[in-house]
Amino acid sequence: MHRSIRLALPAAAAASALAISGCSGEGPSPFEAPDLAESLEQLDDGATGGEDDGDDEAPEGDTGGDTGETEPPADEPPGDTSGGAGGDTGDLGGTADDIEGDWFTGTTRDDANLEVLAGDGTVKFYEDFGVEGDVCDGTIGNGTITLEECAVYGSEEWTDMTATYTVDGPTMEVTWSSGITQTYRNAYGGGFDEDELSELQENVYSGTPAEPPLDL
Known part of the structure; x- marks a missing residue:
């Protein structure tokens, strides 16, 4: 538009x-x-x-x-x-910074997740959903992600606490301070097809009962 x-x-x-x-x-x-x-x-x-x-x-x-x-x-x-x-x-003509949603790099438990659902500029980052996956809380907005504290799981600690991002519809490109780049897709914004949503439901949401299931 x-x-x-x-x-x-x-x-x-x-x-x-x-x-x-x-x-x-x-x-x-x-x-x-x-x-x-x-x-x-x-x-x-x-x-x-x-x-x-x-x-x-x-x-x-x-x-x-x-x-x-x-x-x-x-x-x-x-x-x-x-x-x-x-x-x-x-x-x-400015690009809308529409970041609300549940963003995943893939559909398996080895993929990362950015959960932006509170509507208050906060974000929860899951390194992955395996035994080594750290969980961090922080803020997101204006093209910047800042992680403030992390719960460390396993022997390796996630140390990238800042990142920049750009959003293009249901896709988010994230570049961490270490240079690591990740491409996320929004599960609540059309980033995945029906088969992929079913995989997320089975691999991620069903594996973490505390998280709300997707409305397929």
């Missing part, structure tokens, strides 16, 4: 600019008509006396100068219109 809006806004701005430029292009015409009348008058004056021609030409030059001064203001609105449309486009 926004892209189309982003595309539509510049297109509308361009159309407005062309319309205004078209009016500006017709601007000199009102000034040309007096020149033609003056030329006819000059022919009449030429019949009565040649000295008056010089006096009449000076105002004509002034009129031409006024014409040049009138055109720039007529050209300014297109620039202002385009600039305004560009600014609005920036406001409308």
Whole structure:
């Protein structure tokens, strides 16, 4: 929807600019008509006396100068219109940071999980659902994940406490401070098909009774 809006806004701005430029292009015409009348008058004056021609030409030059001064203001609105449309486009075109959901890197117990369900900017991170899978609590928002404390399971401790992320629909790309990158998909946002949701139900949710089951 926004892209189309982003595309539509510049297109509308361009159309407005062309319309205004078209009016500006017709601007000199009102000034040309007096020149033609003056030329006819000059022919009449030429019949009565040649000295008056010089006096009449000076105002004509002034009129031409006024014409040049009138055109720039007529050209300014297109620039202002385009600039305004560009600014609005920036406001409308930002990618929505829609992170609420249950995000998994896969459908097995060896996959990681980011649970963002509280709606208050908090996140629960599961390294995996095996015996070595640490569980961490933290915050998420504005492209940053910060883990504040972890419960360590097994002999290896999860030490990446910060990460950056980007969201594209049901997909989230996460890059941890160590350089590890993970691709998550949202189980509550269309990231998995029906077969994959069934696998998650069987492998993850059924294996952790404390977690709510998926609505298949």
